[in-house]
Amino acid sequence: MERVAVGKVNLGLSLLGRRPDGYHELHTLFAALSFGDRLLLEPIPEGIQFRGRYGRRNLAYRAAEAYLEAAGWPGGVRIVLEKALPEGAGLGGGSSDAAQVLLALKELYPKELDLEALALSLGADVPFFLRGGVAEGRGVGERLRPLALPPLPVVVFAPGVRLPTPRVYGEVKPHDFAPELPVEEIVRALERGEEPLYWNSLEGPAFRLHPELKEVKARLKALGLRGVLLSGSGSAFFGLAEDEAHAERAARALRYHGFARAGWLGGGYGSLGGLAGAKTGASS
Ligand SMILES: C[C@@](CO)(OP(=O)(O)O)[C@H](O)COP(=O)(O)OP(=O)(O)OC[C@H]1O[C@@H](n2ccc(N)nc2=O)[C@H](O)[C@@H]1O
Numbered sequence: 001m002e003r004v005a006v007g008k009v010n011l012g013l014s015l016l017g018r019r020p021d022g023y024h025e026l027h028t029l030f031a032a033l034s035f036g037d038r039l040l041l042e043p044i045p046e047g048i049q050f051r052g053r054y055g056r057r058n059l060a061y062r063a064a065e066a067y068l069e070a071a072g073w074p075g076g077v078r079i080v081l082e083k084a085l086p087e088g089a090g091l092g093g094g095s096s097d098a099a100q101v102l103l104a105l106k107e108l109y110p111k112e113l114d115l116e117a118l119a120l121s122l123g124a125d126v127p128f129f130l131r132g133g134v135a136e137g138r139g140v141g142e143r144l145r146p147l148a149l150p151p152l153p154v155v156v157f158a159p160g161v162r163l164p165t166p167r168v169y170g171e172v173k174p175h176d177f178a179p180e181l182p183v184e185e186i187v188r189a190l191e192r193g194e195e196p197l198y199w200n201s202l203e204g205p206a207f208r209l210h211p212e213l214k215e216v217k218a219r220l221k222a223l224g225l226r227g228v229l230l231s232g233s234g235s236a237f238f239g240l241a242e243d244e245a246h247a248e249r250a251a252r253a254l255r256y257h258g259f260a261r262a263g264w265l266g267g268g269y270g271s272l273g274g275l276a277g278a279k280t281g282a283s284s
């Protein structure tokens, strides 16, 4: 069985405060991308055979282990992971890989399990990828409310600057905290093609760690993209394009400087991105 693990961007991310357990309470809008990694999975009599980086520490491997352990090892699985999304860029590739492994194993070895809880045990972004689409996220991103958005042409650019999530959260200062996102206004602006009034509270910490990222953001804006923002903890940025042709043009201009890709947000996918039908992340 073949599955596509699409990436995500955060259409705004607000840090509301710090919890007693050290984690940060956030308010965000997750939006799935139309492109991502490819996973091949097939049942084997027992154990986990995995081809991909990081071996047993890979989130895809850990997801398989978590599901099969919880299901009482009804059989095994062979997994081949072909990465297309840049890692540690705030695009959620590892989390999406994990979610697709959970969903695939549920098909291969059906069992009444709390998939959301298994997902959350693997990472805060994993529950979102079980459904994909667009969703408002609270808590650490696990309390989700699905939202509807028209398909939006988008450009994603990752400059190759390493920005590990713990380092960015470690750089957060009290003045980075912000109020809740104005979700209704953001959705309305996105529907009308206006500049959305969102922000990412992690942009300040990321800019302090790597000031050159400000120039990356300016480069995307100079290409006429709207709503240019850091995704998650970075270092990928995204921007909204006028149409497919604009998105393709901008991605082509950025490709010289790093990973650049045109695609769609919001659940409707055209020819762009080459992964039509990737909305649910599944194919067979
Ligand atoms: C920033 C976001 C936004 O969607 O995504 P990415 O940029 O990773 O895609 C997430 O909050 C990434 O959450 P998650 O995937 O759990 O981060 P991890 O790498 O597991 O967490 C690394 C460290 O960051 C801190 N952390 C993480 C999440 C959070 N809400 N508050 C925190 O303070 C914790 O110190 C944690 O130990």
Ligand SMILES: Nc1ncnc2c1ncn2[C@@H]1O[C@H](COP(=O)(O)OP(=O)(O)O)[C@@H](O)[C@H]1O
Pocket: 054, 057, 058, 059, 060, 086, 087, 088, 089, 090, 091, 092, 093, 094, 095, 096, 097, 165, 232, 233, 234
């Ligand atoms: N399947 C995987 N894909 C990507 N990264 C993985 C995977 N498994 C483990 N990792 C580790 O998790 C880190 C974060 O991965 P990723 O989900 O791509 O980025 P982010 O959390 O920034 O959205 C990587 O730097 C890598 O060390």
